[in-house]
Amino acid sequence: MxxxxxxxxxxxxxxxxxxxxxxxxxxxxxxxxxxxxxxxxxxxxxxxxxxxxxxxxxxxxxxxxxxxxxxxxxxxxxxxxxxxxxxxxxxxxxxxxxxxxxxxxxxxxxxxLTIRLENLFVENASLEPSLLEKLKRELERFPEMIYGEEKVVGAWWRDLNNDFKRLNQNYQDYIGDFYSLKAEEMMKTREFLVYKERFIDYLRDFIKGLQYNVSAIESILKNISQQEEKEVLHKIFSYEKSIPRLDEENWEEDILDNIQGKWINLKGWFLGENGRESEASRLFDMTNEIIRKITRFASQISESRNSAANRKEEYRKLAEMFLCCQEISEAHMLSALAFGIFHPRHIRGDSERKTESINSGIFDEEPYLYRIKPRTRNYREKEKKTPIIDHTEKKAEMLEKVMKDRQQEKDMMESYVRDGVIDFESLPMIDAQVRTTLLKWLARGVNAADGKGKTEYGILYQVVPPEEGKRCNILCEDGNFEMPSYRLHFEQEREG
CATH class of the missing domain: 1.10.10 (Arc Repressor Mutant, subunit A)
Structure with missing residues (x-):
């Protein structure tokens, strides 16, 4: 010791x-x-x-x-x-x-420790996708448990709950560490940059496993019927009840409540309950938030490094030195001393040269402008801003034309009214437009409870049904058709 x-x-x-x-x-x-x-x-x-x-x-x-x-x-x-x-x-x-x-x-x-005395399980903190995969495999055996023996079902139930407890407690502890003061202080240190990528890779691997396995587990739980659930839980209760216990009088009721509560918690963890978000969804959001948090702290550390150096005066002095150069060759030498050898990008294109000389340098020829577009999916060229054009005159002309056409249409329709009545049986030959308007008025009145309708011009009319079995033929320019002999009685006064 x-x-x-x-x-x-x-x-x-x-x-x-x-x-x-x-x-x-x-x-x-x-x-x-x-x-x-x-x-x-x-x-x-x-x-x-x-x-x-x-x-x-x-x-x-x-x-x-x-x-x-x-x-x-x-x-x-x-x-x-x-x-x-x-x-x-x-x-x-x-x-x-x-x-x-x-x-x-x-x-x-x-x-x-105090809760462990009340029969709760304690494990070390980690985020292992293997626990989710194991839970998925156990739940896939649910249909087998319907016809399995009570001992087999009881062992399956114990394994399922042990894995679920380990998963639940492990993620709480592991994620809880990231929200402690100690973790926040550590993530603000430069030494944390060494472990940043390892943490992010670990969390991303877990998120991948979470996305794959949680959707599969949700599908399994949703496909379990209430009858199947009841049968399996009853077998579990029978098995637990068969184990001798020195408990209180209501131990059977406690066992049943415990089994049902565990199953409800397991379903709620993956499916949610009472319209609330599931713990699996919250875990997914929390891990993503931790990744953003780690990245943010790392970015702040990098910025703090760069912010310490203010090279404004150095650049100003260098610019003055370039300004004092008498020839371009002198500026080239200063550039080589200040910046070293450049690594230019060679761009090949169909530009037209003004000379065919092979001895002319890049500074001897005229510059060629080439527009480079960013290679991103979301890039869109800026639209040219155009002023709003005043179309008042065109609108007035169009309104005048529309009103004129409507007046002509109105005059034409009123020409078929005889003594305030349009009798379909007495109509002369009509064109397709007139026929469409008359049938629309007829349908509007027939579908009304009181048999009344109103034209587009505000005139009320009453649809008078034909005598029993009486029909008529309507002559149209594009053909004839047979229909009941309706009449439309128009009122003289108009609603305005």
């Missing part, structure tokens, strides 16, 4: 378990831990008080007592405070120091 300094050190973080007001401290830290599992890492004291007030044991609990308890937990290193300046609007509020609190790493593990 090797005795180290850490072994001899007192663990202050465990004081809240046996202190005088342990019932208050444990409740506060358990609430922090439950929110930690939901990936809500920072809490305000108002949130804590609101939750505690919901329980009868804390009816008389006040904000002053909560502040004292939080200060004690901070002194024992169970909570990590950070001053929240986002809500500050005055100097006085800044001096009062509004804090947000986060569960410390020691407290997370201690809470896990």
């Amino acid at each position: 090797e005795i180290k300094h850490k072994l001899l050190k007192q663990i202050d973080e465990a004081r809240y378990l046996t202190a005088e007001n342990a019932w208050r401290y444990r409740t506060i830290l358990r609430f922090f831990y439950l929110q930690y599992e939901k990936m809500k890492y920072w809490m305000y004291k108002e949130d804590v008080l609101e939750e505690l007030k919901r329980h009868g044991e804390f009816k008389s609990y006040t904000m002053e007592l909560l502040k004292q308890d939080l200060d004690v937990l901070v002194s024992w290193k169970n909570l990590v405070p950070i001053q929240d300046t986002s809500r500050v609007s005055t100097v006085e509020e800044f001096k009062n120091k509004q804090f947000r609190y986060q569960l410390s790493e020691y407290s997370v593990e201690i809470e896990r």
Whole structure:
């Protein structure tokens, strides 16, 4: 046995378990831990008080007592405070120091230890796609469990839940590390640039596995019918019930609730529940956000390196030196000294030279302008801005023409009215346009409940149905057709 300094050190973080007001401290830290599992890492004291007030044991609990308890937990290193300046609007509020609190790493593990005594499983943090693949393979065996023996179904159920617990806890711990103060401080250091690509590659590999396996698991869960689900859960209950236990009287009811709760949680993790987003979707968003966070910090580190050097004066001095050059050859030598050898790009094109001489240099010939377009999918050439043209006169002419055409059409239609009536049986030969208008008026009146309609010119009319069985032939320029002998009775007054 090797005795180290850490072994001899007192663990202050465990004081809240046996202190005088342990019932208050444990409740506060358990609430922090439950929110930690939901990936809500920072809490305000108002949130804590609101939750505690919901329980009868804390009816008389006040904000002053909560502040004292939080200060004690901070002194024992169970909570990590950070001053929240986002809500500050005055100097006085800044001096009062509004804090947000986060569960410390020691407290997370201690809470896990207490929950482990309540039969919860603890694993190390990682993001392994293999757990998702294993879950998918286990769920693909669901149809086999319908006809399997109870022992086989029970073993399958245990494996499924163990894998699900490991996946759930591992991603919470791993992602939670990225939201700690320690991680944020580390990502701001230049040493972190060495590990940046490894973290991003690791997260991207997990995202690929997440995208592939989660969609497959969702499809499997959606295809399971309620009857199949009921049969398998009943077999699991029968198997668990057959195991001898020295429990309370209602142990069978507890077992059934436990099985159903685990299955509901598993489905909710992948499919969501009550219209809420699934944990799988949230995990996908969180990993993408972490990648953006890492990239942002790396970019800030790179910018901070470059911002330290201000070469404005150097460039100004160099420009003055070029300005003092008497000949182009002198400027060439200065350029070679200042910038070294250039690596020009050779562009081949169909440009026309003014001379065929092979001895003329690039500075002897006239420049050739060539427009280079960016090779991107989203590139679009700028559209030429054209002024708005005033079409008032054209609009007036068009309006006059339309009104004239309508008046002609109106006069033509009124020519078929005899004593306020259009009798289809007495119509002369008509063209297709007149026939279309008359049939439209007829259909409008027939479809109305009172048999009335109104023309485009605001004249009301009544459709009078024909006598029983009476029909007529309409002569048209493009052919004849037979129809019931309707009549349209027009009113003299117009609605205007």
